[in-house]
Amino acid sequence: MTALDLQIATEACRQCPIRHRAVCATCEPDELTRLEAMKSYRTWMAGQTIVMEGEPMPFAASVVTGCATLTRSMEDGRMQMVGLLLPSDFIGRPGRANAPYEVVAATDVTLCMFDRPAFERLLTDTPHVSQRLLEMSLDEIDAAREWMLLLGRKTAREKVATLLAIVLRRAATGSAPLRAELPLTREAMASYLGLTIETVSRQMTALKKDGVIRMSGLRGLLCDDLGALLAEAGDDADGDVLS
Amino acid sequence: MTALDLQIATEACRQCPIRHRAVCATCEPDELTRLEAMKSYRTWMAGQTIVMEGEPMPFAASVVTGCATLTRSMEDGRMQMVGLLLPSDFIGRPGRANAPYEVVAATDVTLCMFDRPAFERLLTDTPHVSQRLLEMSLDEIDAAREWMLLLGRKTAREKVATLLAIVLRRAATGSAPLRAELPLTREAMASYLGLTIETVSRQMTALKKDGVIRMSGLRGLLCDDLGALLAEAGDDADGDVLS
DNA sequence: CACCGGGGTTGACCTGCATCAAGGCGCGTT
């Protein structure tokens, strides 16, 4: 996350704590003051668990900076990431006290947290908030469905290319070469894609060898030709993935 | 769908057109009359396309009887089912005119359809409706995440067992042997599970051979021991899949 | 009756990814 992004996030935070992003047109003054009253900030370091699977989740929150992951696991230890939270994404569902999945900080992460009971009261009181939350949920459903296509039908190479494209898109600075900091370890990438670490690694080197991407260090990702990357991703060049 | 189910569905329909299911506690008289005014019914036959991928979708709807599927496809023809709609499920997102995926009738299917502009007006007017829709969306997100775990990490045998368990659960009559009519062809099952037809077929015969399930005809599914089936599914015996 | 066509099953073979194992690189610690 660049200094500019941080500034934008905090700027927006004054405007609309739920989205932590550009002003919400429908924000109303009384909602904002009530939200202000119940919010608090907290930071986790990369790798720390924010909520354990099945544990009570006494808050709802939105991501201010950094990156967190939602993960479901099976008894024998197999794991699948089921949510990737970047700045402005929202965690926690009203009306459910327990988290059905583990929430982990992928990078250092700062959340803007809302006391759950107070937040639920706000929801029932003010239609605007629940409508905005509805919209965000619908976006999330679309993202999840795109993700299912990836998990169910794409090859390893397409999967990796798709993920890299998603990251580049979210971090887009505008002018080529596109440049982004990978917020995920190889392990997290594998978990996202339904692959193993080794396969992810092999596909990354293959994409490098074929000139589709370049790396500067382990985390620095550059791409001269997003079109080529999207072609590798098997998407029809739109890929409205991940809300 | 049995005659009893049908009766329940129509019964509930008078009560709450959105869910087409047990009475919604929060239904209010004026909402109901407005919903009544904008709704209409239509039936499709098994195999018919209800909405094409990318086409305009001039309505929102809820499933009254039968079964429909949402499918995303790639340019080269690979397809992945991303939604399975059973009675009481809802299709169509307010605020988006075009369907991002294909909707197909898996069995003969009857929808209760709402004119989209009118429905959107109702949404902004009455908070209850959007709150109920929010709840349903959140359930759908949870189901999608469970589904991702299946697509990303489960073996073919586990996938098939999981799907059969889901169907049995939704059709549950209570007493063993559990009995259900499979609403899906092998092709649709394969599409749901991210497998090929052949693999689904092989796993089905394997599960039969191992005494986990029995079939009466191609569509009739019986199970004497749901616990055994769930064990094969790799779930920790809860599996709150598919809302 | 023969014919056809659509859905399902089964077998033989192949391949893409997982698995297992070794080694490299960067970094903090003694």
Added chain:
DNA sequence: AACGCGCCTTGATGCAGGTCAACCCCGGTG
């Protein structure tokens, strides 16, 4: 410097599931 530890890469090998092809079953139709 030497060591250990995370994280990543690379190679060798195996297997689950895809692919291709044949065949079955069943209901509809001329």
